[in-house]
Amino acid sequence: MIGVIHSLPLPGSPHYDGEPVQRIYDFARAEAERYREGGVDGLIVENHGDIPFAKPDELGPETAACMATMADIVRRECGLPIGINVLANGAVQGIAVAKASGAAFVRVNQWANAYVANEGFMEGKSGEASRYRSWLRAKDVAIFTDVHVKHGAHAIVADRTLEELTRDCEFFDADAVIVTGQRTGDSARLDELATVRGATALPVMVGSGVNADNVAAIFGHADAVIVASALKHAGGWWNAVDPQRLASFMAVVREARG
Numbered sequence: 001m002i003g004v005i006h007s008l009p010l011p012g013s014p015h016y017d018g019e020p021v022q023r024i025y026d027f028a029r030a031e032a033e034r035y036r037e038g039g040v041d042g043l044i045v046e047n048h049g050d051i052p053f054a055k056p057d058e059l060g061p062e063t064a065a066c067m068a069t070m071a072d073i074v075r076r077e078c079g080l081p082i083g084i085n086v087l088a089n090g091a092v093q094g095i096a097v098a099k100a101s102g103a104a105f106v107r108v109n110q111w112a113n114a115y116v117a118n119e120g121f122m123e124g125k126s127g128e129a130s131r132y133r134s135w136l137r138a139k140d141v142a143i144f145t146d147v148h149v150k151h152g153a154h155a156i157v158a159d160r161t162l163e164e165l166t167r168d169c170e171f172f173d174a175d176a177v178i179v180t181g182q183r184t185g186d187s188a189r190l191d192e193l194a195t196v197r198g199a200t201a202l203p204v205m206v207g208s209g210v211n212a213d214n215v216a217a218i219f220g221h222a223d224a225v226i227v228a229s230a231l232k233h234a235g236g237w238w239n240a241v242d243p244q245r246l247a248s249f250m251a252v253v254r255e256a257r258g
Contacts, residue, residue, distance in 0.1 A: 001253050002083070002205075003035040003246075004228035006048035006237050007070060012062045013050035021066060028070045031241055032078040038246035043078060044107060044226060045071045046085040048237060053088035055119050064093045071101035083107055083144065088119045091129035098141045107178065107207075107226075111145035112168040113160070117152040126172040142175040147196055150180040150208055162192060163199035170200050178207040178226065187214055193221045212249050216256040225253075 008024045009015040028045065035043055047067060067086060075082045085107040086094040094106035110117075112124040133139060147166050148154055157165060169177050179188040179196050187209030197204050203223040210218060211230040218225060231246045233239040 001040050001250070002042045002044055002224060002226045003038075003040040003231065003241070004044045004046055004048075004085075004226060005031045005035075005074060006046055006228060007050075007067075009049040010047055010063055010066045012060050013047070014052065015049065021069075024066070025070050025073050027240075028074050029077050032074040034241040034243055034246065036078040036080060038231075038241070038243060039250045040080070040246075041224075042081040042083065042104075043074060044083040044085050045074055045103075046107075047087055050087060053119055055088060055122070056090050056092065056125065059086065059090050059093055063090070064096050067093075068097045068100040071097055071103055075102055081105075085109075088117060089122055089125060091125035092132050095129060095133050095136065095138055095141055099136050099138045103141065105142035105144050105175070108143060108145045109149045111143065111174055112172045113157050113165060115149065115152045115154045115156060117149075122152070124172070126174075130173060143173065144176040144178055144205065145169050145174045146178045146180060146207060148179070148192070162195050166196045166199040170202050174202060176203040176205055176224075178205045179222070180206070180208040187211070188218070190217060190221065193218065197221045212252045215249070215252055219253075219256045 005028050008027050071084055081104040083105040084094045084097045084103045089109050091108045098106050110122050110124050111126045114123045147169055166177055179193050181187045188206045205224040205226055206218050206222045207226040210225045210227045229235055229237045231241050233242045
């Protein structure tokens with residue numbers, strides 16, 4: 001069970017208003033504490049407040065610098081394994097942040113092949129990012145990658161089945177694959193999850209739309225879930241974690257785990 005810290009807008013992003021960066025770090029620290037007390041197994045630190053997101057080559061060094069500081073604070077605060085997701089598709093930046101902060105993994109939304117995202121045409125970054133990870137001597141940083149990722153159109157790879165797209169990620173040295181719905185908060189379809197599960201020996205995760213009503217069924221096919229919106233006040237990703245929602249969700253998770 002992996003929770004997600006959706007950071008406040010970082011310096012350089014459209015909605016950053018010049019507030020002291022310490023407030024951003026304090027918010028992330030408080031979220032980490034709530035997650036830890038709720039009993040999650042790990043966390044992802046993500047710059048979701050930077051919406052609308054920039055493509056990887058448009059991300060400035062300030063994003064990686066702030067995320068590395070924030071992730072280091074979160075890791076020290078919660079004592080749990082943490083991961084990094086630099087939006088949008090900042091695979092190289094994510095590896096740099098993970099190396100600097102001691103994170104265990106990065107989430108990369110497009111590791112192999114390509115698709116059309118909200119940000120435009122998005123290419124897989126596996127070749128560049130794998131070489132960068134090797135150059136940093138950071139092979140202990142695992143790669144969790146989405147298959148048929150949300151918020152995008154996949155017509156460009158429509159002649160490749162979901163099974164083949166999954167195998168492509170495994171072939172390109174991913175360490176785990178993630179299945180999502182159509183957008184943030186939208187649940188992955190169980191038939192697609194089962195298809196991905198049957199196509200790879202890698203750990204399989206669900207990365208959107210997991211809630212107390214469907215998590216037991218999802219655990220019938222997945223090794224892990226990445227959850228955020230369902231645990232926030234009023235179910236909004238932009239809100240803080242609601243300890244009561246988290247407690248109720250974790251009770252269902254514990255029962256599903258047996």
